[in-house]
Amino acid sequence: MRGIAEACQRLFLGTIQRKLVFAFLFVIVLPIVLSGILSIGLIQSSVKSKANIGNEMALSQAAAQVERVFRDMLIASNTLMLDDEISGILTDSSKDDPTERYYTSSVMNSKFFNIQTSTLDYYPNHFIAVIDRSGSMYATFPPESGASDALLGLLKEERVPSNANYLQMSGSSHLIDYAPLGQPIRYIVLTRAYMELGNGKKLGDIVIGMPESELAGILRELGAEQGIGGYVINEDGYIVSSSNEEQIGSLLPYADELKRAKAGFFELKDSRVIVNVKYLDRLGWSVVQVVPDDVLFADAYSIRNSLVYVNALFLLVFFGLSFFIARSLSKPISNLNKATERLAAGHLETRVDVLRKDELGKLSLKFNKMAAQIHELFSKVNEEQKTKRELELKMLYAQINPHFLFNTLNSIRWLADASKVFNVSKVIVALANLLKSSILSKNEWITVREEIENVKNYVTIQKFRYASLFADEYDIDDDTLDCGIPKLILQPLVENSIIHGFEGLERQGLLRIRVRREDERIVVTVSDNGVGADPERLKEIAEGRRASSGKFSGIGIANVNDRLILHYGSEFALGIQGEPGEGMRMTVVIPVRTLTPEEDGHV
Incomplete structure (x- = not known):
């Protein structure tokens, strides 16, 4: 409490500048900030409520389209199961004969064509395959394409029962070389046991592959262009299909929350996303929509930024006025302070401009008068010191009698000339001239x-x-x-x-x-x-x-x-x-x- 009291005392009893800042913060800034925060909160709440309704409808439509793809694959498999001629081909042991094999292949291709044109006509690049108990395969792609071995491996990977009846969608997508395109395609695969209707004996396996791109196209309609993520995940939370192909096969970051939610929507504040989920009971899949806050509240953020800019402009204007008033009071004091520092540093010619007639102007006049007196005093002292140094120098010069020195040198020169030692005479003249210039x-x-x-x-x-x-x-x-x-x-x-x-x-x-x-x-x-x-x-x-x-x-x-x-x-x-x-x-x-x-x- 004592610290708070001291802080308040410094604000109320401090400088004018502090008082202006205090008034600005509590009278202008605080209400603007609070109203802005409240407005943005209300806008975000309204946007979230309306967006959830729209996202739930879009997610339901996407889930229905995914189920339709599964339903068409299921109808195709049922058509194969109910065909007695196909059942006879799978039980006939004479199909190993080349002639018989050619005939049965022609029949199976005709059956596949009928299913493709009636049920799967909307899905390009799909495939149908029927595999008997001996591993012989009838498929819509050529035997030499290499896809046959891939399908046999796929059955092992999907762990299909060898004798029991089963029907399942793959828990992941598979890359399979599709001969007509000459490149691998990622497929979602339905596998089903081909059971004889009369005695329930397993005759083989049905494999129907649908390009993963069919599901990805459905997921993109959830808003991929706006940054909204769409996913189909399996029971373990791994991504089967996605609007972003690079994420397929990885674990969805929100898998644990999805298992608890099952359906509906929830918000992950740490990740700043809203997640909508629709569980598909028949498939064991879930259709998930992930909406980032930046996308959901883009309009709200735009409004918030506009408010911030307007408020910032208003605050700048107010700050400018406050600064002008505070500066008109503090600038003369600051100039006096700087002038005092320069005067203390030895710049005795320092003066301040007197532009006011109030107390600050009178203070400036007195400062100039004091600085002039100090300058005059120092000038007198320096002049006295200079005179003193000149007197000391004259005293040093007086210690040598120049005339005696030059008379002596001239006598030596005459002796040298009389003795015809002219080099010595020349040196004496040079020395005399040099001393004359330096001493006299x-x-x-x-x-x-x-x-x-x-x-x-x-x-x-x-x-x-x-x-x-x-x-x-x-x-x-x-x-x-x-x-x-x-x-x-x-x-x-x-x-x-x-x-x-x-x-x-x-x-x-x-x-x-x-x-x-x-x-x-x-x-x-x-x-x-x-x-x-x-x-x-x-x-x-x-x-x-x-x-x-x-x-x-x-x-x-x-x-x-x-x-x-x-x-x-x-x-x-x-x-x-x-x-x-x-x-x-x-x-x-x-x-x-x-x-x-x-x-x-x-x-």
Whole structure:
């Protein structure tokens, strides 16, 4: 009880949306559902009552037609039994004589023809056979057809008495080769003892076969096209004939219920079918009609579906109105919630649209004011941090007296020139220019021309150090020279090729530097013909895990990649390719940028 009370309290005292849902369920949905269920129940009950009357009449007609087939077969056998000439032929021992045999066969064929035209004329493909005590057979099919042996086997299968009088219909259908059609046909067989009327002595057996298709045609009239099943079953519940030939010979699934019902109809709710049965006392058979619920209540289901569609349309309209009202109340709150989450995630520029003048509108205005104050505060803090970092950097630069350093290098250069050691002089000039660009220039941005000059100065120093280890080539588009590029972007790439690419190389290395413009982008390629690298080593280089004490700036490949992403975004990350023994190739792609006067120290 306490749990129910708490649930009701949440419904009545909860949000407006919950109250609307509660009212909808109990005021609109529940009556519609209950009325629909009641209507469908009444319709199904009426349909079932009327259908049972019609099905019972159809089943009675089908049972009468099955009995008529049996009756015609019985009349044919009676005609044979009452014929004295046939009785004389069966008792005559001289029929083994060929001449006599031909005569008796002619007489029997005449007798069969009379019965076929008078009694069995409506049933095509039937057969009549009379077998005497010695196994000699007279039949409506040729002796050479092979059916004679099949009939003898059939008598054994039907377990007919050898001396006693009997009359029985087969408990199953039999496949027999019918010569005129050249293919086996499934037959329902009547077997009967041929008894001598005077002394009651058995003279032979009568076998009359009727195609099972005759019964199947009757059963199809029960509604096979609509999915209604029709069956003739024996006393044990096995199917003798069916509107579906594949089921013949199998046990009817409802055989146990049929034995208890005997006649009438009953409903199997588990199988969702209604079964009508008519028991044929003389034959030991039952005619069964099985009507699936889907067929019986097809019209009711159609009405039910129509009601469902109409009700569903009505509910959709009501839901739409309810959703519109609830959304007009909940959307501003949801927008405020999302804006709060974005603000908490660091998106300080987040604001909400103020479209209302009620309490929710006032709340939105206050949120925007608070977000603006937070944004202003963070901007001030970031500006202070930036100023602090610039002061720290200036302090680091102040630790080196650039003028002292350059004066010393110039003195060394003069000594080298005086001693006519011009290679040393060239290296000192290159080093001085490189240091001047990296130390004295405080700008983060320089031109491509200046960056290439820095690279050439660095290569000059490395050539002096490594003698004839490598050669260098440059392919620079003129329209890229005055474009802006972050300082010291290319030098680490060149340094990687010299230190790691040419290390242990048995041939002279070749360093290629190419700069070209593609639309609004500049593509810089630094490649070599060095030792190359496998995927693992490429990963180590990209992550800065292959440090070297001989580096000039201490700015590694990983730092170059981080700076590119910082300036331009992840789509402009550094590209690294290489294969063992085939050299390496590093690609820098940056947008075209024109330097401002503040960025270009030469302006």
